[in-house]
Amino acid sequence: MGVKDIFAYDWTYLMPEITILGFATILSIMDMIAGKRLNRTILGWFALVGIAIATYFVLDNVATLQEPYSYLFDTMRVDSFGNAFKLLFLTGVAFAILLSISYIKESDEVKHTGEFYYLLLTGLLGAMVMASSADLITLFVGLEILSLSSYILVGMRKKNLASNESAFKYVVTGSIATAITLFGISYLYGFSGTTNLYEMTQRLAEAYHNGFGFMILIGFAFMIVGLTFKISAIPNHMWAPDVYQGAATPVTAFLAVVSKSAGFALIIRVVILSFAGLFNPETQMSMFMDLLWYVSIIAALSMIIGNTMALRQTNIKRLMAYSGIAQAGYLLVPLVIFTQSFIFEQTIFFLSAYLLAAFGTFAIIMVVTRDRKTEDLKAFAGLYHRAPLAAVAMTLFLLSLAGIPISAGFFGKFYIFLGAIGNGSFWLVGIMLATSVISYYYYFGIIRQMYMRPGETEAALKLPAGVLVVVIVAALGTFVLGILPEILINYIHDFFNPYFNLGDML
Amino acid sequence: MDNSFLLSLITFSPLLAILILLLVPKSQITIIKQLGILGTILPLILATMLFVSFDYHQIGMQFYEHASWIQIPLSLMADNQTYYLNIDYEMGVDGISMPLVFMTSIIATLAAVASWNIKKRTKEYFILFHLLLIGMFGVFTAQNLLLFFLFFELTLVPMYFLIGIWGYVDREKAANRFLIYNGIGSAIMLLGFIAMLFVSSLVSPEPTISIWRLVEALTTPGNAFVTNVPESFKFGLFMAFVIAFGIKLPIFPFHSWMLKVHVQAPPAIVMIHSGILLKMGAYGLLRMGIGFFPDVAQKMAVGMAILGLINILYGATLAFVQRDLKMVLAYSSISHMGVILLGFAAMNLFGFQGAMFQVISHGFISALMFFLIGVIWERTGTSQIDELGGLAKSMPFVSGVFLAGGMASLGLPGMSGFISEFFAFLGLFGSHPVLAAIGALGLIVTAVYVLRAIMAATFGPTPTKYQQLADAQPMEVIPIVVLLGFIILIGIYPAMLSNPLQETLKTLVIQVTGIGG
Incomplete structure (x- = not known):
């Protein structure tokens, strides 16, 4: 293939990624050449501008692109699946930057603020690549861009021991997970001789028919276990509490939402694209269903362990980490039950609800823990008297995370239930419901602190502007989606689904 | 007047009070309390209009409102089609x-009056109180399973706060237990509701979770619903509803949360809890459990009767040994809820009527009793039977009404408790005479524990510290008189309640016996 062919592609569809890459580059150069006097907050606002432009391009793609656009044998692939995830990432990182601006302004730990912003952007770029490729090499590159950015971000509080520890742990466990993933991929490559997911599905099916089912299983198992790292699901979940605790809160929120969503984008695409074809027409046996059965065990264990371990936590960020493990379990359910194209709607809706609730929660956690100088749950004592609206908003977020109406989180779960029961997976729904009830206990533990316990101080607590914006947007979104979920569900269904159905993907 | 939005108006009318309360500064305690009470007057007026303009002779839903709300794309069957x-x-x-x-x-207004004694954080209290009201009205008026569920859950969160913030010493534990038990109940209910949707999608091209549509489809003989759905599935769903609403009612092994709430919650909230929230369980059981699966219910009647008997005897026996008036009443509630189950189990018109009478009658009686306990607690600071005594001398009015309430509770003729128990047992004697006879034993024990508790608290020598106690204030007399009035009114003029019930229950009986028999 010559250079000419490369220019023959219509590169405008890649504008979102190009924009983010450009802004990340410019930010890093600006950070380097600008004197020490320059207030780096400007870089944060500049990064937000970049995100706004990229969002515009994604929306433009959504409106104009009638069918998937593929670059260089699907190494990059602009389709509705990726676009929807990109919108999530962009919103998430925009929130994270807003939080970071307030965080850095008042932090005595984080000095190198320029890095903070452009690393968030490169992380975003990695996530976007993960969502829009159908080739394992590119997907892996995206995964690594995201990982490397987040490794550094976690260690940003240079003088803080916990932060250093968590960064180190994150690098080590992350590398192990990557190695495991690669090991699994090597098997799959060995059988298919390709990294392209569309070709792989056919070759793997051939290999399956020739009796190599077990070897495919090994490849699948290693790959999926490695990938659970990013979504912090069992068995690769142990890093989450330590890292969440050590990282600066905006970074924690970034890991909890953006990084996790990117992991889901990758897992869903790879699992469905390359394994759904493992079907033996003679015996009517589908290996795919067996593979999903293993994933459902991961989902069930994540729900159970995440929710029960969270019960014992006294540190708010560790609690949120376990809550995040449980949420990853819920989010695997749509994939496992595999109700045709509705995986997509269910996952995106749940992720949107989770994005709003989690960012809202972390925004308030950030303000409260910094004010009280402790991350203990007791920091929330008497919050209602200090900042009534923040406490009410926090209650709404926690209700959403717990899945209690009226909140977006309830409908996210409800939608997943609908699919799961329609498919007869009563046991998964049973676990999901039972563990949700368990989760009431610790979510309401925070609520109890806020409303029923006397705090050490009654001084009014003011939310900084950036935090306030995040909280208001998240609270409004959570509430409105709780009453009128069809706004989002139908938007996803109408604008994204036509070219994400399995028929086209296979 | 156009009544087409009456139900929505009733349900959401407490919002007005909430909005106004939000604007009042925290420090204006008296104004907040007045507004809190006034806020309940509006739904009271609207509900009275509803009562007056309700047509007794019409079968089926009245004041029906309908608007499209949510449309979700879904594929429920394996055929990859979008519904x-x-x-x-x-x-x-x-x-x-x-x-x-x-x-x-009615009870809401009276409970708001009883809330006059709330001493801290009155603004939040009344806001949550009105939120709770919205949930309760919604539960009784919603005709769609999801809407029902949302309102049901809407009662959960305000109740958690009302117990946890304004309760007595052990309030947080009580609130937690309330939350977890009811959370489990709601989870099972939700599972049942979604399964209903799934069933409806199996047999009809247009899946629905509209309550009356489901009832219609499930009770028409020969309908695809009735023939296509396996018996075991129906049985499972019925059991799911029994457990979900049984926790709320509460049915025997699931009752421990309710005792804690009765003891720890503030009196005004217990009035609501015992008077209305428990009845949501009975309502759900009748509407969903029996309403959806009359044939299964018919088969399970004996089981239900036995559960009812356990409730009656267990509640009554334990009420007898309690030292705390609140605990006596809490166990008494369990016992009385057993009568509702017996009425359901009778599966005939008398039984259902008895059960529904019991729902209403116990609502008023327990509201009255807990209000009185609140009044006594305000003055003496205790509700322990041992520490009380001789109150009749210093508080003749309160003690007198207390006795009257007790009489209603044990089923004295001329009061509402008599009618309900009479009908429920009459019904059960018709279908399961042996069980009814055992159940009647419970009535005797009831008389014993009610009299024991009331005598010990109000008669005997008056301890010196109680000699100067003031009798009921005008503010307290109103709720007492209204509640007692309704108890006696239903007792001497039951047609007031049986008229509206008649047609609906007749339809239900036809469904129960028509298919099951």
């Missing part, structure tokens, strides 16, 4: 729910 699930905003009342709405509005 649109329509979840509509549907409200309506029939003979069963209309009296409950009316009762809710």
Whole structure:
């Protein structure tokens, strides 16, 4: 293939990624050449501008692109699946930057603020690549861009021991997970001789028919276990509490939402694209269903362990980490039950609800823990008297995370239930419901602190502007989606689904 | 007047009070309390209009409202076809729910009056109180399973706060237990509701979770619903509803949360809890459990009767040995809820009527009793039977009404408790005479524990510290008189309640016996 062919592609569809890459580059150069006097907050606002432009391009793609656009044998692939995830990432990182601006302004730990912003952007770029490729090499590159950015971000509080520890742990466990993933991929490559997911599905099916089912299983198992790292699901979940605790809160929120969503984008695409074809027409046996059965065990264990371990936590960020493990379990359910194209709607809706609730929660956690100088749950004592609206908003977020109406989180779960029961997976729904009830206990533990316990101080607590914006947007979104979920569900269904159905993907 | 939005108006009228309360500064305690009480007057007026304009002779839903709400794309079957699930905003009342709405509005107003004694954080208290009201009205008027569920859950969160912030010493534990038990109940309920949707999608091209549509489909003989759905599935769903609403009612092994709430919550909230919230369990059981699966219910009647017997005897026996008046009443509530189950189990018109009478009658009686306990607690600072005594001398009015309430509770003729128990047992004697005979034993024990508790608290020598106690204030007399008035009114003029109930229950009986028999 010559250079000419490369220019023959219509590169405008890649504008979102190009924009983010450009802004990340410019930010890093600006950070380097600008004197020490320059207030780096400007870089944060500049990064937000970049995100706004990229969002515009994604929306433009959504409106104009009638069918998937593929670059260089699907190494990059602009389709509705990726676009929807990109919108999530962009919103998430925009929130994270807003939080970071307030965080850095008042932090005595984080000095190198320029890095903070452009690393968030490169992380975003990695996530976007993960969502829009159908080739394992590119997907892996995206995964690594995201990982490397987040490794550094976690260690940003240079003088803080916990932060250093968590960064180190994150690098080590992350590398192990990557190695495991690669090991699994090597098997799959060995059988298919390709990294392209569309070709792989056919070759793997051939290999399956020739009796190599077990070897495919090994490849699948290693790959999926490695990938659970990013979504912090069992068995690769142990890093989450330590890292969440050590990282600066905006970074924690970034890991909890953006990084996790990117992991889901990758897992869903790879699992469905390359394994759904493992079907033996003679015996009517589908290996795919067996593979999903293993994933459902991961989902069930994540729900159970995440929710029960969270019960014992006294540190708010560790609690949120376990809550995040449980949420990853819920989010695997749509994939496992595999109700045709509705995986997509269910996952995106749940992720949107989770994005709003989690960012809202972390925004308030950030303000409260910094004010009280402790991350203990007791920091929330008497919050209602200090900042009534923040406490009410926090209650709404926690209700959403717990899945209690009226909140977006309830409908996210409800939608997943609908699919799961329609498919007869009563046991998964049973676990999901039972563990949700368990989760009431610790979510309401925070609520109890806020409303029923006397705090050490009654001084009014003011939310900084950036935090306030995040909280208001998240609270409004959570509430409105709780009453009128069809706004989002139908938007996803109408604008994204036509070219994400399995028929086209296979 | 156009009544087409009456139910929505009733349900959401407490919002007005909430909005106004939000604007009042925290320090204006008296104004907040007045507004809190005034706020409940509006739904009371609207509910009275509902009661007056309800047509006794019409079968089926009245004041029906319908608007499309949520449309979710969904593929429920394995054939990869997209369905649109329509979840509509549907409200309506029939003979069963209309009296409950009316009762809710009355007890709510009286509980608001009883809340006059709330000493801290009055603004938040009344805001949550009105939120709770919205949930309760909504539960009784919603005609769509999801809407019902949302309102049901809407009662959960305000109740958690009302118990946890304004309760007595052990309030947080009580609130937690309330939350977890009811959370489990709600989870099972939700599972059942979604399974209903799944079933409906199996047999009809347009899946629905509209309550009356489901009832219609499930009770028409020969309908695809009835023939295509396996018996075991129906049985499972019925059991799911029994457990979900059984926790709320509460049925025997699931009752421990309710004892804690009765003891720890503030009196005004216990009035609501015992008077209305428990009845949501009975209502759900009748509407969903028996309403959806009359044939299964018919087969399970004996089981239900036995559960009812356990409730009656267990509650009554334990009420007998309690030292705390609140605990006596809490166990008494369990016992009385057993009568409701017995009425259901009778599966005939008398039984259902008895059960519904019991729902309403116990609502008023327990509201009255807990209000009185609140009055006594205000003055003496205790509700322990041992520490009380001789109150009749210093507080003759309160003690007198207390005795009257006790009489109503043990089923003295001329009061509402008599009618309900009479009908329930009459019904059960018709279908299961042996069980009814055993149940009647419970009535004797009831008389014993009620009299023991009331005598010990109000008669005997008056301890010196209680000699100067003031009798009921005008503010307290109103709720007492109103509640007692309703108890006696239903006792001497039961037609007031049986008229609206009649047609709806007749339809239900036809469904129960028509298919099951």
